[in-house]
Amino acid sequence: MKIFYHFGRYFMLIKRAFGKPEKISIYISRIFEEMNLLGIGSLGIVAIISVFMGAVITIQSAFNFESPLIPLYAVGVAVRDSMILEFSPAIVSLILAGKVGSSIASEIGTMRVSEQIDALEIMGINSAGYLVFPKIVASVLFNPILVVFSMFLGILGGYIFGMMAGVVTDYEYIYGITYQFRPYNVMYALIKSIVFAFIIASVPAYHGYYTSGGALEVGRSSTKGVVYSSVLILAFDLILTQLLLA
Amino acid sequence: MIEIKNISKSFSGRNVLNDISFTFQTGKTNMIIGESGSGKTTLLKCMVGLNEINEGQILYDGRSFTELDFKHKKEIRKEIGMLFQGGALFDSKTVEENVVFPLSMFTDMSESEKRDRANFCLQRVNLLNANNLFPSEISGGMKKRVAIARAIAVQPKYLFCDEPNSGLDPKTSIVIDNLIKEITEEYNITTIVITHDMNSVIEIGDRIMFIYKGNKHWEGTKEEILKTSNQEVCDFVYATKFMKDLKTKF
Ligand SMILES: Nc1ncnc2c1ncn2[C@@H]1O[C@H](COP(=O)(O)OP(=O)(O)OP(=O)(O)O)[C@@H](O)[C@H]1O
Ligand SMILES: [Mg+2]
Numbered sequence: 210m211k212i213f214y215h216f217g218r219y220f221m222l223i224k225r226a227f228g229k230p231e232k233i234s235i236y237i238s239r240i241f242e243e244m245n246l247l248g249i250g251s252l253g254i255v256a257i258i259s260v261f262m263g264a265v266i267t268i269q270s271a272f273n274f275e276s277p278l279i280p281l282y283a284v285g286v287a288v289r290d291s292m293i294l295e296f297s298p299a300i301v302s303l304i305l306a307g308k309v310g311s312s313i314a315s316e317i318g319t320m321r322v323s324e325q326i327d328a329l330e331i332m333g334i335n336s337a338g339y340l341v342f343p344k345i346v347a348s349v350l351f352n353p354i355l356v357v358f359s360m361f362l363g364i365l366g367g368y369i370f371g372m373m374a375g376v377v378t379d380y381e382y383i384y385g386i387t388y389q390f391r392p393y394n395v396m397y398a399l400i401k402s403i404v405f406a407f408i409i410a411s412v413p414a415y416h417g418y419y420t421s422g423g424a425l426e427v428g429r430s431s432t433k434g435v436v437y438s439s440v441l442i443l444a445f446d447l448i449l450t451q452l453l454l455a
Numbered sequence: 456m457i458e459i460k461n462i463s464k465s466f467s468g469r470n471v472l473n474d475i476s477f478t479f480q481t482g483k484t485n486m487i488i489g490e491s492g493s494g495k496t497t498l499l500k501c502m503v504g505l506n507e508i509n510e511g512q513i514l515y516d517g518r519s520f521t522e523l524d525f526k527h528k529k530e531i532r533k534e535i536g537m538l539f540q541g542g543a544l545f546d547s548k549t550v551e552e553n554v555v556f557p558l559s560m561f562t563d564m565s566e567s568e569k570r571d572r573a574n575f576c577l578q579r580v581n582l583l584n585a586n587n588l589f590p591s592e593i594s595g596g597m598k599k600r601v602a603i604a605r606a607i608a609v610q611p612k613y614l615f616c617d618e619p620n621s622g623l624d625p626k627t628s629i630v631i632d633n634l635i636k637e638i639t640e641e642y643n644i645t646t647i648v649i650t651h652d653m654n655s656v657i658e659i660g661d662r663i664m665f666i667y668k669g670n671k672h673w674e675g676t677k678e679e680i681l682k683t684s685n686q687e688v689c690d691f692v693y694a695t696k697f698m699k700d701l702k703t704k705f
Contacts, residue, residue, distance in 0.1 A: 328545075
């Protein structure tokens with residue numbers, strides 16, 4: 210039964226977060242602030258894991274495709290499809306759920322236990338709108354950019370390390386990544402990334418917002434925020450894949 | 456004028472406030488005193504709606520706060536300046552940004568007007584040259600003073616201060632006390648001050664409510680509190696040797 214309680218409270222928070230802003234200009238600058246913090250601040254980690262993942266997939270698939278029946282350009286196809294379909298949207302979002310999610314939950318949780326949220330409310334400010342809304346918008350706007358960035362770097366990483374390891378040739382890899390390319394797959398990835406972005410920002414924000422107690426509870430909220438948003442990302446990954454690809 | 460009528464509040468079955476009624480007058484410094492844990496902060500939070508009350512009524516100049524919806528409560532809250540017991544400064548903002556914040560949110564002042572207003576408020580709490588520091592970089596007493604400056608920045612109609620001078624040295628305490636009294640009279644504000652400090656009570660208290668274990672145990676003026684025969688009030692007022700000595704002198 211507890212799950213219904215959380216669902217209800219979560220949707221109430223989201224509804225309040227999307228209420229009428231007190232002052233549009235402040236909300237807009239808050240969105241840019243959050244984009245800088247959550248988006249730009251994540252470029253580094255996304256770049257590193259994408260390059261390495263692309264490289265590992267290239268080398269692994271070259272190793273597995275050692276049969277004369279499978280053409281070598283299949284390596285390029287494998288890297289492209291695994292990056293675009295699953296790795297960039299889902300795995301990158303999972304990693305962001307850890308990085309961004311814990312920072313959102315602990316920031317809002319700290320503001321709750323040190324009465325900063327109460328202070329906002331007393332000033333007559335809709336604290337959910339002021340704190341949560343810009344995070345959700347920034348995440349939804351920026352996550353697709355991170356995902357495209359990750360696809361690009363993953364495929365590039367595969368190319369560089371594949372060449373260095375000598376498992377594919379220049380021509381085959383490039384032929385592979387363009388072979389029967391379906392732009393719809395990128396669409397599918399972007400739709401997923403938007404849904405995941407909403408989860409990454411809103412679920413940890415929910416856990417932070419309803420923290421009560423002290424520093425210990427802030428830590429707990431942060432953990433809960435990361436765990437629940439990760440599980441939800443995986444669940445929605447399955448649902449969306451079934452809906453969009455099947 | 457703020458009237459509270461028959462306010463009761465319990466936390467998970469434990470009664471913290473019982474049937475409290477009082478009238479806080481405009482242009483006067485109304486004080487709430489009582490032992491630690493007696494329910495002073497809880498009462499103030501109930502009055503602004505941060506805690507839901509179980510029973511009772513709260514009237515801001517006749518407007519019944521308890522019956523209003525979220526949107527209309529917000530309108531009343533914009534008229535309230537509040538100092539939290541812990542300060543509650545925004546720790547991602549500098550001292551100046553903290554004071555400017557309510558101005559940016561609710562006024563159309565230009566950047567320089569806002570900065571002037573913030574500096575004026577900071578100056579009144581005796582806080583100069585700290586504008587660009589973050590809350591983590593200033594002392595406890597300084598945080599309190601920034602919080603006061605933030606509370607008075609938008610010229611509230613109702614000013615609530617939860618222990619404005621705990622953690623301050625005696626000299627700064629008096630500055631803050633006098634500031635509160637001054638602006639209360641100057642702008643005809645309804646001010647409520649929670650305190651443990653008998654000095655403040657004697658210094659600025661116009662109307663005094665004494666809370667004892669969640670009940671309103673006594674009310675009166677500062678002249679009356681020194682002469683009352685109420686046992687619990689006397690225990691509170693004459694707890695220190697200094698006050699005891701003072702009593703024997705008169
Ligand atoms: N959120 C809460 N949940 C449960 N109990 C609470 C809560 N807030 C306050 N209390 C209880 O209410 C009682 C009164 O607390 P309150 O903070 O109002 O005291 P106070 O008079 O302000 O004390 P102090 O002078 O030390 O600040 C205490 O016994 C406290 O345990
Ligand atoms: Mg208190």
